[in-house]
Amino acid sequence: xxxxxxxxxxxxxxxxxxxxxxxxxxxxxxxxxxxxxxxxxxxxxxxxxxxxxxxxxxxxxxxxxxxxxxxxxxxxxxxxxxxxxxx
Numbered sequence: 001x002x003x004x005x006x007x008x009x010x011x012x013x014x015x016x017x018x019x020x021x022x023x024x025x026x027x028x029x030x031x032x033x034x035x036x037x038x039x040x041x042x043x044x045x046x047x048x049x050x051x052x053x054x055x056x057x058x059x060x061x062x063x064x065x066x067x068x069x070x071x072x073x074x075x076x077x078x079x080x081x082x083x084x085x086x087x
Contacts, residue, residue, distance in 0.1 A: 017062055020069050023047060054078030058086040 015023065028047040047072070057063050063081040065066060070077060 007052050011079045017057070017065055017069075020066060024073055049074055049077070054076060054080065056080050056085060058083050 023075055060081050067079055
């Protein structure tokens with residue numbers, strides 16, 4: 001498949017908003033790291049949050065909680081409420 005390329009790859013991860021402060025501090029980690037936490041992504045090692053293109057959530061209220069948690073450390077990260085992504 002010639003249409004597949006690393007620059008088109010996206011990893012989606014569902015995370016409870018209560019776990020976001022830990023992730024802001026430590027990044028996303030996979031089971032093969034010494035300290036696995038909420039690991040489901042198929043990557044080797046850690047993914048720093050600087051690598052994310054954005055965070056989406058289901059409501060404006062949750063969006064504000066996310067913004068309060070990460071805005072100081074990651075002010076450029078795109079944040080959106082997209083209710084149609086969730087059921």
